[in-house]
Amino acid sequence: MKAIEKYLHGDVKKTIRTDGFCSDVKGSYVIKSQSRIILFFVLFFAQITNLVTAQDNKYVWFFEKGYTESDILYKPQDYIEQEKIFDDLIITAPLETNVLSPVNGTISRFQYTYFNSLSSNVVFGEKPTNYKADSLLFAKQSTYDVKFISVSISIKTNDGKVIHISGIRPVRSFKTGERVKAGDIIGKIGYFYNKISKPAIRFSITEKEKPIDPMSPFGLKSSFVDFKAKEVTFLSKEEANYDFDLFIGALKEIMPDIYDYVSESDFEKFVTSKKEELNTQVHIRDFERVIVNTINIIRDSHLSILSQSYSNKDPYRATISFGWLNDSLFVTRTTLDNSKYYKRKISEVDGISADSLKKLIKTYTRSAGGYVVSVPEFALLTVGHLDYFLYGQNAASDHSLNIKFDNGEIKYFEGIKTSPGSCVPLFPDWKEFYLTNRYREKYLVDSLDKQTAYIGLSTFELNEVETDNIESFIREISQKEIPNLIIDLRNNPGGYASVLSKLFSFIAQEPFYLGCYTKVNKRGGYEYFSHSLNDKDNTSILFPDYHKMPDRNGFYKYYRNEIQPDTTTNYKGRVYVLTDERSFSASTDFAGLLKKYRRGVTVGRETGSTYHQLKAIRFTNLRLPNSNIDIRIPMVKTVFDTVVNNTFPWGRGVLPNYEVKLTLEELAYENGDTILNYTKTLISENKYIIEQEETSSETVSETTNKTKQAIAVATLLLVVVLIVIFKTRRGKK
Structure with missing residues (x-):
């Protein structure tokens, strides 16, 4: 376990709200006075690094001849027919001119695409290798104009930005995760879009998933307009x-x-x-x-x-936090001078009974998908006090609290005003809990002992190099016949379905399916795109592969590809998958596959996402024009399974075979990693009970509530008819 601890780090991307007092876990680290010399050298080298980075800020132009003004076909604020360009730079050159990488970085995307519009594209599963050979394959199999099928490549830079280039014809294959240098040849220019007759590539940059200026990094005068929202009161x-x-x-x-x-x-x-x-x-x-x-x-x-x-801009912080555990309200953390109140049971907050306050907070606590229980329970325990200050009518603006404890004692806790970016240290700090299964390299492989191997996955957004490394580890433990494998999916927000299916194929013992169908409301022509930040084209067809089904609303795309177990790398031992309320999206799907195909057991708590379906894949970001509130709206519903039974109740996440109830002791790491330790105990005691396949189940349709109502009405009518027949026969007798 030393290896696991060594790879823990503080750069945590939060998947759900965690701590209102310190904005992230990283903020709880303290540099002590003894480390000042080390700090000096850290800052010194940081300055040197910044100088190097500053010199590296100007990107290399795309062509070996260098930049000329005539290279630019379109820039931000230009139009291609009726489509306005907001954050793209579209560049031309003679066909099959070498295209250079503008930056040093890591390949994060490398795939064939076809653009229906500037905001919509079709992605092909074929791996780009040689354009001539690939185009012959597309000519035989694709209904799209092969001329405009090109490679889209994304490169993550050293400072966290991601550059995107489309319109490339490949000269070689790249693996995601592979490093490239500024000036490296990444392909040749092809045709990017059927509304542009010239050879062209499309270039854009995103930072934290938001588009930024694509021109200034080249030293060009920019026409990019950053639509920043104004504050409203x-x-x-x-x-x-x-x-x-x-x-x-x-x-x-x-x-x-x-x-x-x-x-x-x-x-x-x-x-x-x-x-x-x-x-x-x-x-x-x-x-x-x-x-x-x-x-x-x-x-x-x-x-x-x-x-x-707007509610996060309050400068005041409370000196204790409280939350609900098993329907009782407790003090969950305190400042050091209030530590004697830690774990004390509360009967009233500012004159409001614990039960009444819970009803109020539940109205505002961020719900999970469907009827998942673990997420709201976690929120009520860890951040219930924050929702009180946001939404409670009795809550003091300075975050002071009048607390009545179950023994009748009343205590006034004064709030503290903080400066921007600072926090009030509360103890225990829960740092180690929030860092559970978070690794610098996004994953960790380790041998816990001669009997048990461990794979920790912080995300399913793994590139090919990272996935290959995990495959090598699984192949190694298979060859050594290690009998137990723990796969840790806690605190994992999800990621790529392709990575999920590949990793599961390394442990699968029979063919499996990932999903049934996807659904959208419309194929295109969304009127509300006029208020979207990332979708401006409300005329083009966004989902050309979706089709209308008889007697059903919306448009559908069905897929049921059988995925085979990997024949080269296949682990046959026992598998224990760890989940909790922070296992979202692809993590839920992986755990669901494990239970559905009875390939192992799950340990911990219910996953944070629903098992049967989720809405994701593509989003539009809506801006409300008066309040300037931006809202992410999912556009695609994905249905993974339609069978409902005791193992997979409708609307719930994946339920664990071996449950570990959340406690304050686990949050404080009083006994170390509670779920992992429990799993190791299960292994040592040879406990490994896989649920048997259920013989009775029902199939849920895509309009579940209406279907259940119809079944109920039909059943009632049948009962009435039977009663009438029975009474009629008795009357005749």
Whole structure:
């Protein structure tokens, strides 16, 4: 386990809100006075690094001849027919001119694409190798104009930005994860888009998934416009209602099946009640709460607010935190001078009973997808106090608290005003818990002992080099016949389905399927794209491969490709998969495959995402024009399984075979890694009970609530008919 601890680090991308007092776990590290000499040298070398980076900021131009003004066909704010260019630089050169990498970096994407519009493209599964050979294959199999099928390549730079280039014809194959240098040949120029007759490549840059200026890194005068939102304090009645109506309209047009977990009638009643709250001037925080409530009632974890919360700008912090555990309210952390109150049971907060306060907080606590229980329970325990300060009517603006304990003692805890970016240290700090399964290299492979191997996956966003390394490890432990393998998916937000299926093929013992179908509301022509930050084209077909089905709303794409177990690398021993409330998306799917095909056991807690379906793949980022709130709306519904039974209840995450209840002791790491330690105990005691395949189950349709209602009505009618027949026969006798 020393190897596992060695690779833990503090650069954590949070998947769900964790700590309101220190904005991230990294902030809890303290450099002590004894380390000042080390700090001096760290800062000294950082300065040198910054100088080198500054000199490296100017990108290399794409062609060996260097830059000429005539290279640029289109730049930001130009139009291609009716399509406006916002963050792209489109460049031309003679056909098959060598294209150079502008930067040093790592390949993160390398695949064939065809662009239907500037905002929509089709991705092909074929690995780019040699363009002439590949184009002959496309000519035989594809319905698209082969001339405009080209490679899209993405390169992650050393400073975290990602550059994207499309329109390339490959001269060799690249693995994702492979390093390239500025000036390396990455392909030849081809044809990027069927509305551009000249050979062209498309170039853009993103930072933290947001587009940034593509021109200034080359030293060019830029036409890029950064649409930064202005801060708002109050909305008029008209402004608030306009934004709310726009949000509801966009949800109904863009997001498939918003009534999966709430009936249409209940949703409309909710909308009406919220509009009644917007009958006068409203503070931006109150309007934001209305949006949060709306997101929560739909119960989809991928529908979320992107912009910084107006409620997060409060400079005050409380000196204790509280949360609910097993329906009781406890002090969960304190400042050092209040440590005697740690784990004390609370009966009232500011005159509100613990039960009444829980009902209030549950209204605003960020819900998980569907009916997942683990995520809201985790939020109530770890950040319930934050929601109180955001939404509680009795909450003091300076975060002071009047607490009544279960023994009758009343204690006043004064809030503290902090400077921007600072925090109030609370103890225990939960640092180690939040860093569980977070590794610098995104994964860790290790041998715990002669009987057990460990693979920790911080994400499924692994490149080919990283995936190959994991495959080599699995092949090695297979050859050594290590009997037990632990795969850790805790605190894993998900990632690529291709990586998921490949990794599962290394342990699968029979063919398996990943998914059934995907669904969208429309193939294109989304009216609300006029308010989107990343989708501006509301005329083009975005989903050409989706088709209408008889008697069903929306458009569908069915796929049921059988995936075979890997024949070269295949582990046959026992598999223990660790999950918790922070195992999302692809992590849920992996754990689901494990249970569905009875390939191993899961240990820990229910996953954070629903098993049967999720809404993701493609998103539009909607900006509400008056409040300047940005909302991410998923556009594609993916259905992985339609069978509902006791193993996979409808709307729930993947439930563990061996459950480990969350406790304050686990959060504080009082006994080390609770779930991992429990798993090691299971292995030592030879416990490995796999659920048997259920013989009775039901199939859920894509309109589950309506189907269940129809079944209930039909059953009732059948009972009535039988009663009538029975009474009629008795009357005749």
